[in-house]
Amino acid sequence: MLKHILTKGTMYKGARSLTSSTSQPSSVVNLKTFITDEVRKIENWWAQPRYKEIKRPYSALDVLKHRGSLPIESSRYAFSFQAQKLFKLLKDKFEKKLPLHTLGVIDPVQMSQLARSKELEVMYLSGWACSSTLVGTTNEVSPDFGDYPYNTVPNQVERIFKAQQMHDRKFFLEKVEGLTNDSTTDYLKPIIADADMGHGGNTTIMKLAKLFAEKGAAAIHLEDQMVGGKRCGHLGGAVIVPSSTHLSRLVATRFQWDIMGTENLIIARTDSFNGKLLSSSSDPRDHKFIKGTIEPGIKPWCDRLAELENLPTVTSEQIALEEVEWYSKHQVFTFDEALQKQVSQTEYEKYLKLKNEQLRDKQFLSLKEMKTLAFQASPTKRIEFDWDAPKTKEGYYLFKGGMEAAIERSLYFAPYADMIWLETKTPDLQQAIWFSSKIHETYPHVKLVYNLSPSFNWSAHGYNKEKLKSFIWDLAKHGFVLQLVSLAGLHTNGLSFWQLAKSFSKDAMKAYVDQVQRPEKLENSDILTHQKWSGAEYVDSVMKVLQNGSSSHTLSTSGDAFTENEF
Template sequence: MINHVTIKGTMYNGTRSLSSSTSNSSSVLNLKSFVAEEVRKIEDWWGQPRYKDVERPYSSLDVVKHRGSLPVECNRYASSFQAQKLFRLLEDKFEKKLPLHTLGVIDPVQMTQLARSKEIEVAYLSGWACSSTLVGSTNEVSPDFGDYPYNTVPNQVERIFKAQQMHDRKLFLEKVEGLTNDDTTDYLKPIIADADMGHGGNTTVMKLAKLFAEKGAAAIHLEDQMVGGKRCGHLGGAVIVPSSTQLSRLIATRLQWDIMGTENLILARTDSCNGELLSSSSDPRDHKFIKGTIEPGITPWSDRLAGLESQPMVTSDQIAIEEAEWYDKHHVFTFDEALQKQVSQTEYERYLELKNKHLKEKPFVSLKEMKALASQASPATTIEFDWDAPRTKEGYYLYNGGMEAAIERSLYFAPYADMIWLETKTPDLKQAISFSSRIHEVYPHVKLVYNLSPSFNWSAHGYTEENLKGFIWDLAKHGFVLQLVSLAGLHVNGLSFWQLVKSFGQNGMKAYVEQVQRLEKLENSDVLTHQKWSGAEYVDSIIKVLQNGSSSQTLSTSGDSFTENQF
C-alpha cells in the first residue's frame, strides 16, 4: 500500500509535504500508482458479498477521481458500521423468512424504550413526523408535502443518533462496573430514515445522502415523487417523476456513499401504485402508462383553462366545475386502450403479437414505436391518441398508476437499490404477495419493504384478531423483511398525553400517580427515574474522574439531595 504520494507539494496522507522539489515526472508516476492502488481497493470492496447484487453505471476510477487527496480512511463514519449491522440483520431475516419490524420514533425517549425490546432491532424516522412535529430551521410545522429544508430529517437523525450513543455509553459503564447484567437493551439499533424525494436535482440528492451518512442513518428511502409535487403516500395529488429521474437519484446516492467509503443502504420506494399524475413524458419506459384522449381536434384543457382565467368575473368554483365537466366529457385511455377502441379485435391481437416480439428485443416500447406497430397491424386506420390535451395546468400528464406500473418501476430500480418499497392504499396481503412473486421471478434476492401505515383503518379491512396478529409474519414469508409502523410514536404520544390531560384536569395528582408513576413502576419503565435515565450517574462518574476523588461527596449528583432515592 502506498502511504505517501507527492503531487505538486501535497502528501497524500492528508498533510502538506516539506518540499516541492520532486520532479513532475515523478509526481505523475506517483499519482498513477496512487490512483491504481485506490482503484484496486474499491474493486475489492465492491467484490464483497455486501455488493454482489448491486449495479453501478460508473467505474471505480470515477469514484477515485472525485474523492480528493485526503485518504478515505481518515473519515470512518459511524453510520457505515450501523449499515453493516443492518445488512447482516436483513440477510439473516430474509433467509429465515422472518420480519425485521419496527415502530417510527419521534424523540430520544421513544428511542430508548425501543432499545429495551429484544424483538425490535431497528429504528425508523419519518419525514411526515419531522414535517408535522419536529420542524427544521424555519420552525414551521406543516403536513407532509416535502417542503421543509432538506436538512430537517438528517438533523433529527443526528439528534436520535447522539442520544443513542449517550445511552450506550451509560449502559456500557454500568456493565463494566458490574451494576447491571442487561443483555437485552441495544441502544445502537440502526436508524432507517426518510429522504422523501431527494429535495432537488442530483447534486442536492448527493448532499442529502452525505448529510444522512455523516449524521448516523444506516439507511434511507427515496421515493419516485416529484420535488414540488410531493405528497404523503396516502394523500391524493401526488406527482410521479419519470423512471429515469428516480434511477438518477438512486445512482447519485450510491456514488456519494462510494466517494465517502460508506456502506449505507438505499431503499427505493415507488408511489406509482397510487399515482395519477406524471411530471414528464421524457422516459419511454413510462409511455405505456400515460393516458390521452381519442377525439380528434378537441381543445386541450390547459387552453380552456387559460381562456377562463382571462375572464375577470370567473370564480374558482366555476373553474372547478368546468374542469370536472371537461374530464367527464373527454374520457382518457392509455395507448393500448385507445387502440383497442379504434381497430378490430383481430387487428388488436396482431398489434399485441408485434409488440411482444418487439419486447423480446428491448424491454419497453415508446409511444412512437407503439404507433408504428399499430400502423402495421391496422394500416387502413388513422389512430387518434393525444396525451397532451388532458394535461393539467402545471403540465402534468395523466398517469395510469397501479400494480403493473409499480412492478415495472420496481424492476427498473432493483439493481441500483438494496431494498424495494411498495407504497399501497390498503393493507392488502394478496396484493403484496402478487407484487412479491412478480419481483422475485426476476430478482429472487430482492428484499421488500412494507409500510404498516396508521393511515389505514385496520379494523375496516375484515381482519380477524388472528389475522392482524399474523399479518407481519405472513408478509415476511414473501420477502417483505422490513416492515414499519411509520408514525407509531406520533400516535402513542398524542393518545397517552390526551388521556392524561383529560384526567388531570379533574383529578389532579391522583390522575398523574395512577396513569403515570404507578404504571411506570409496574412496567419497570426506566423513565420512572428520569435523572438516572438521562445519564446523571454517567456524568457523575466523569466528574469523579476529573476531580480525582476530591469533592466527591459535595459535588456528587447522587448525594442526600438526590430525590430519586425515594424510589
C-alpha cells in the same frame, strides 16, 4: 484520461485500504501508482458479497477522482458500522423468511424505550413525523408535502443518534461496574430514515445523502415523487417523476456514499401504485402508462383554462366546475386502450403479437414505436391519441397508476437499490404476495419493505385478531423483510398524553400517579427515574475522574438532595 495529473515524477501521499483501520498512510509515492492501488481497493470493496447484486453505471476511477486527497480512513464514520449491522440483520432475516419489524420514533425518549425491546432490532424515523412535529430552520410545522428544509430529517437523525450514543455510554459504564446484568438492551440499533423525494436535483440529493450518512442513518428511502408535487403516500394529488429521474436519484446517492467509502443502504420506494399524475413524458419507459384522449380536434384543457382565466367575471368556482365537466366529457385512455377502441379485435391481436415480439429484445416501447406497430397491424386506419390535451394546468400528464406500473418501476429500480418499497392503498396480503412473486421472478434476492401504516383503518379490512397478529410474519414469508409502523411514536405520544390531560384536569395528582408513576414502576420503566435515565450518574462518574476524587462527596449528583432515592 488523467494525463494532466499523471506526469512523470508527480508525487502524492498514499492512503490506507478501505478495509484497513490500523496501518499508517504510506510514504510519498508516485501519483499514478497511488491511483492504480486505490482503484483496485475500491474494486475489491465492491466485489464483496455486500455489493454482489448492486449495479453502478460509473467506475472505481470515477469515485477516486471525486474523493479528494484526504486518506479515506481519516473519516471513518460510526454510521458505516451501523449500516453493516443493518445489512447483516436484513440478510439473516431474509434468508430465514422472518420480519425485521419496528416502530417509528419521534424523539430520544421513544428511542430509548424501543432500545429495551430485544425483538425490535432497528428503528425508523419518518419525514411525516418530522414535518408535523418538529421545527426546522423555518420554525414551521406542516403536513407531509416535503416542503420543509432538506436538513430537517437529517438533523433529527443526528439528535436520535447522539442520544443513542449517550445512552450506550451510560449503559456500558453500568455493565463495566457490574451495576446491571441486562443483556437485551441495545441502544445502537440502526436508524432507517425518510429522505422523501430527495428535495432537489442530483447535487442536492448527494448533499442530502451525505448529511444522512454523517448524522447517523444506516439506510434511507427515496420515493419516485416530484419535488414540489410531493404528497404523503396516502394523500391524493401526488405527482410521479419519470423512471429515469428516480434512477438518477438512486445513482447519485450511491455515488456519494462510494466517495465517502461507506456502506449505507438505499431503499427505492415507488408511489406509482397510487399515482395519477406524471411530471414529464421524457422517459419512454413510462409511455405505456400515460393517458390521452381519442376524440379528434379537442381543445386542450389548458387552452380552455387560459380562456376562462382571461374572462373578467369568471369565478374560481366556475373554473373548478368546468374542469370537472371537461374531464368527465373527454375520456382518457392509455395508448393500448385507445388502440383497442379504434381497431378490430383481429387487428388489435396482431398489434399485441408484434408488440410482444419487440419486447423479447427490450424492456419497453416508446409511444412512437407503439404507433409504428399499430400502423403495421392496421394500416388503413388513423389512430387518434393525444396525451397533451388532458394535461393539467401545471403541465402534468395523466398517469395510469396501479400494480403493473409499480412492478415495472420496481424492476427498473431494483439493480440500483438494496431494498424495494411498495407504497399501497390498503393492507392487502394477497396484493403484496402478487407483487413479491413478480419481483422475485427476475430478482429473487431483492428484499422488500412494507409500510404498516396508521393511515389504514386496519379493523375495516376484514382482519380478525389472529390475522392481525400473523400479518407481519405472513408478509415476511414472501420477502417483505423490513416492516414498520411509520407513525407509531406520533400516535402513542398523542394518545397517552391526551388520556393524561383529560384525567389530570379533574383528578390532579391522583391521575398522574395512577396513569404514569404506578404503571412506570409496574412495567419497570427506566423513565421512572428520569435523572438516571438522562445520564446524570454517567456525568457524575466522569466528574469523579476529572476531579481525581476531590469534591466527590459534595458535588455528587446522588447525594442527600437526590430525590430519586425515594424510588
